Amino acid sequence: MKKVTVFFDLEGWWESPVRPRFDVVKTVSSIVKVLDKYNVKAVFNTCGKIVEDYPDLVLKLSKEGHEIASHGYLHEVFNQLSHDDLDNVLEKTENIIKKIIGEKPIGIRSPGLIFNDTVYDVFRSRGYKWVSNRNMQFCELFNRPDKSSVLHSIATIGSKFQNLFYPKKPYKVNGLLEIPLQSSLETDLLGIVSLEQKSSEEWLTSAFNGLKKQYLRSHDYFNLNFHPWLIGTQNRLRLLNDILGYIHLKEAKFVLAGELLE
Numbered sequence: 001m002k003k004v005t006v007f008f009d010l011e012g013w014w015e016s017p018v019r020p021r022f023d024v025v026k027t028v029s030s031i032v033k034v035l036d037k038y039n040v041k042a043v044f045n046t047c048g049k050i051v052e053d054y055p056d057l058v059l060k061l062s063k064e065g066h067e068i069a070s071h072g073y074l075h076e077v078f079n080q081l082s083h084d085d086l087d088n089v090l091e092k093t094e095n096i097i098k099k100i101i102g103e104k105p106i107g108i109r110s111p112g113l114i115f116n117d118t119v120y121d122v123f124r125s126r127g128y129k130w131v132s133n134r135n136m137q138f139c140e141l142f143n144r145p146d147k148s149s150v151l152h153s154i155a156t157i158g159s160k161f162q163n164l165f166y167p168k169k170p171y172k173v174n175g176l177l178e179i180p181l182q183s184s185l186e187t188d189l190l191g192i193v194s195l196e197q198k199s200s201e202e203w204l205t206s207a208f209n210g211l212k213k214q215y216l217r218s219h220d221y222f223n224l225n226f227h228p229w230l231i232g233t234q235n236r237l238r239l240l241n242d243i244l245g246y247i248h249l250k251e252a253k254f255v256l257a258g259e260l261l262e
Ligand SMILES: [Zn+2]
Pocket: 009, 011, 071, 075, 111, 112
């Protein structure tokens, strides 16, 4: 049976000048309603500042069986920090998470999926069990609903080689379980322009078709990646509902990232 993980990067607006302030509690609560409909437990890669500002929300997520992973304290760019500075940021975030949910996170996603060897060294030395950083550049690029015909022909050629470069399922890298992105981030599918406006029907339909295609192309493992500030605002929850509903009808099992370690 195919295993499916669902990831949300639970971050704020402080690190991004283009991102408007959004209602964290309201958007996450609407997302959880959709998750509950299909009995899905998800992974929330959560910034330490979010945990500090919304402790009740994070505790509720954890109590309801969702996995809380680290996403830095303030969504720092990890490869720009020294070994010691990154170590301090992660320790601070772990302690904040532990204070609220009672345990340290076992998983981490580097903000912006940016990493280098030092970043992995620090993850390992801090005892993380899984990471989710490796981006599928080809996948991201080739599945954009707005891809041009030129991109489309590159995609046709590129997809033939995609399997050579990108693993289809989690694999061990330097002792950590790496969970590679297999689906587009919804920022790619929906575009990050005009966040205050509703997404058009065309966008939502092509984003759904894109995700469906990625799901069908995956083998015995598939992951979905979202951001509450995007998927949980305006009319975009429909995309989450449609793709989860679609997978729900398939021979698939929704699991937490931690369960992939077993
Ligand atoms: Zn992020």
